[in-house]
Amino acid sequence: MSDLEAFQEQIGYRFREVERLQEAMTHRSAGARHNERLEFLGDSVLNFVIAHEVFHRRLRDSEGTLSRLRANLVNRSSLAAIAREIDLGSHLRLGGGELKSGGHRRDSILADAMEAVFGAVYLDSDFDTAAQVITGLYRPRLESLPEEVVLKDPKTRLQEALQSTRRPLPGYQVLDVRGRAHHQKFRVECRLRDSDQATVGEAGSRRQAEQRAAQAMLLEIEAERPGDADG
Amino acid sequence: MSDLEAFQEQIGYRFREVERLQEAMTHRSAGARHNERLEFLGDSVLNFVIAHEVFHRRLRDSEGTLSRLRANLVNRSSLAAIAREIDLGSHLRLGGGELKSGGHRRDSILADAMEAVFGAVYLDSDFDTAAQVITGLYRPRLESLPEEVVLKDPKTRLQEALQSTRRPLPGYQVLDVRGRAHHQKFRVECRLRDSDQATVGEAGSRRQAEQRAAQAMLLEIEAERPGDADG
Numbered sequence: 001m002s003d004l005e006a007f008q009e010q011i012g013y014r015f016r017e018v019e020r021l022q023e024a025m026t027h028r029s030a031g032a033r034h035n036e037r038l039e040f041l042g043d044s045v046l047n048f049v050i051a052h053e054v055f056h057r058r059l060r061d062s063e064g065t066l067s068r069l070r071a072n073l074v075n076r077s078s079l080a081a082i083a084r085e086i087d088l089g090s091h092l093r094l095g096g097g098e099l100k101s102g103g104h105r106r107d108s109i110l111a112d113a114m115e116a117v118f119g120a121v122y123l124d125s126d127f128d129t130a131a132q133v134i135t136g137l138y139r140p141r142l143e144s145l146p147e148e149v150v151l152k153d154p155k156t157r158l159q160e161a162l163q164s165t166r167r168p169l170p171g172y173q174v175l176d177v178r179g180r181a182h183h184q185k186f187r188v189e190c191r192l193r194d195s196d197q198a199t200v201g202e203a204g205s206r207r208q209a210e211q212r213a214a215q216a217m218l219l220e221i222e223a224e225r226p227g228d229a230d231g
Numbered sequence: 232m233s234d235l236e237a238f239q240e241q242i243g244y245r246f247r248e249v250e251r252l253q254e255a256m257t258h259r260s261a262g263a264r265h266n267e268r269l270e271f272l273g274d275s276v277l278n279f280v281i282a283h284e285v286f287h288r289r290l291r292d293s294e295g296t297l298s299r300l301r302a303n304l305v306n307r308s309s310l311a312a313i314a315r316e317i318d319l320g321s322h323l324r325l326g327g328g329e330l331k332s333g334g335h336r337r338d339s340i341l342a343d344a345m346e347a348v349f350g351a352v353y354l355d356s357d358f359d360t361a362a363q364v365i366t367g368l369y370r371p372r373l374e375s376l377p378e379e380v381v382l383k384d385p386k387t388r389l390q391e392a393l394q395s396t397r398r399p400l401p402g403y404q405v406l407d408v409r410g411r412a413h414h415q416k417f418r419v420e421c422r423l424r425d426s427d428q429a430t431v432g433e434a435g436s437r438r439q440a441e442q443r444a445a446q447a448m449l450l451e452i453e454a455e456r457p458g459d460a461d462g
Binding site: 036037039040041043044045047048051052055061062063066067127128175176178179185187196198199200202220224 | 267268270271272274275276278279282283286292293294297298358359406407409410416427428429430431433451455
């Protein structure tokens, strides 16, 4: 086992029962007592703590903006980045296959374990302590929250993601519109031009439905990236 | 304004600043200071409190089961049911259009206001108090959590939802499979036979991808129901 003392120093919390931290570091490929239950708990405490933070830091912003701010902070890539900053990967317990294929550098495994660590801290202490650990690790990001104008919407981010890999821009098409006035539902398809991939978004306006379809496509593209290791 | 004293008695919490409760009761149709920010906050505290509860009540269950248990408790219909039990609808502030069309009986409006009330309690007090209010209102449901065997998966629930309105059963089709062994991604389409609606699910197994496509279709069907008032 690696030096969990140093890791506890990094996150600013010393475990009463270090077995909980060990469980948080154990990927399901490595054994029976793995980190997925702790990840479930940690995901929800993280979401709440970050919701609290953006709510109090952005008193004039709408629910939509708060949601986007939070989503930017708790998504896989932010979690993986924080995990890398505190060298979480070197403490991971992985099974043989994941070990050989570089699982300790993979975004998804790092992000899941980071959430599990938050869950383990909460379980080992209390809500206030978990909130302190989370806000401590998130401090630089919380203190530089983007302004709404630079907070990019899903269509913009999808366009940039495709351009960065020299792929053609997506097409959007309204599939149907239902319902009475003021209660209309638009369904819009987002389709990539160089593959058979399509996603559908639904909302009360065409613009919002396009954004949702783009968001779904972003998730698909993210899920596809082989290994998605970048660290 | 209706008798918010009685409502505070119902939820077992007396507000220091009752303006917060009033804000939680105000639908966006009724004015500038409406409940959507509080709903954002309340949704996240609710998700966390319920995650904590199912985590501790179901020590042997997998993350997947915990997620389904929680989803059953925090979905729109459970929240609206609790809102009806404490007569939340009679305290809602709605704009003219929503008032005329029976907005105070609509599931979506009730559920959103219920979440906003949880957010308002948290803002007015602290985490432990909000957790007490939430677990108090959820007590009967938490004490009768379904067993995994009766906890129905999305495909089953979609089938039942369609049958209840005499619609034909959906079809599932694998769109593509990508990636190396052990890292494969299945994309499965769920298509309704009496409309042009289709959703896509993606996961590491065909079975799981079908469930996700069914879940997406369930959300579409739920979003479509006109008014979805049932109380």
